[in-house]
Amino acid sequence: MRATDTLHRQATLYTDRLTLRPLTLADAADVQRMAGERDIADMTRIPHPYEDGVAEEWIRSTHAEFEKEEGATFAITLREEGNLIGVIGLGSKDAQGAAELGYWVGKPYWNRGYCTEAARAVLAYGFQELCLNRIYAYHFKRNPASGRVMQKIGMQHEGDYPKEARKCGIFEDLVLYGILKSDFGTI
Template sequence: MQLETERLIIREFTHEDQDAVHEYAADPVVTTHMIWGPNSEADTRDFIVHMLRLQAQKPREGYELAVELKDSGKLIGGTGLYVLPASQGEIGYCFNRPYWGKGYATEAAGALLRYGFRELGLHRVYATCRPGNIGSATVMRKLGMTYEGHMREHMFHKGKWHDSHLYSILEQEYDALQRQL
């Protein structure tokens, strides 16, 4: 699978991506708000192996994709879409720190929204972020997602309970936004 945007190629992960993924997955600042990391080299290797297994699923339940710059081919992060029951999906993204604040997460996640609604026939797509992750919340708002609420201590990781903010967008809302562009 491969998607293209104005500046990005969004494609399947390969074994050759391990070093580029590890560059951001091992960064404690990048992984501050993630439920994983910072990664050891073994963690990143296991991630790549898991991604290759995910690619082989039939029917496919998840799409974790590498994001690379179209002009240079440099892998700068990843984005994912998981297909859930009742025509719903969950998106997420993680980018190497030098590429924060440049619109790449919005561009990549926007391509996955389009794929989810147009190709997979999803009705609703949602995403979550930790309350302190202002950058991620900004991405969700730029995508046209609506803030649905604050989930208190709903997940346990890294030795403690964490809150999340929940955002979503419905197919008809997505369609209306596309007509405005």
């Protein structure tokens, strides 16, 4: 992973196949189209239906969160073509130096390793640039593909949380994974 960064501006991260860059309002239509797909919403905390204007509002909120040091959200784009294929980010750092990783990738880009590649880069950014001590992530138990991403980037299973999250009026089981900075360099 290579990063470019300037003071008070969110970094852009580069991997072999991807560019992870700050979201812009020009991304709103792609975010709305992909995040609005039922298959994406069903496996994430994204609301469905994804109403007009929500993407723009959400993108603005990611900029505000970064300015307040409450998170760093990246557009996942194909390095060659520049197409937005998903979103990945870290939530705000808590008092113990931990932050939550979250991500989604558009359905046409599933099963190609893009999410794993992006997640590795964001973990490196979190540990090296944001000085995090621990990064954790949750997935719905019925979404084992997300758990496989977490395993591939070196996260360890930390627990199961029955009926912890409510999605579309139904309580869902969550699975927690995490990784410490001291363990990240060993994978």
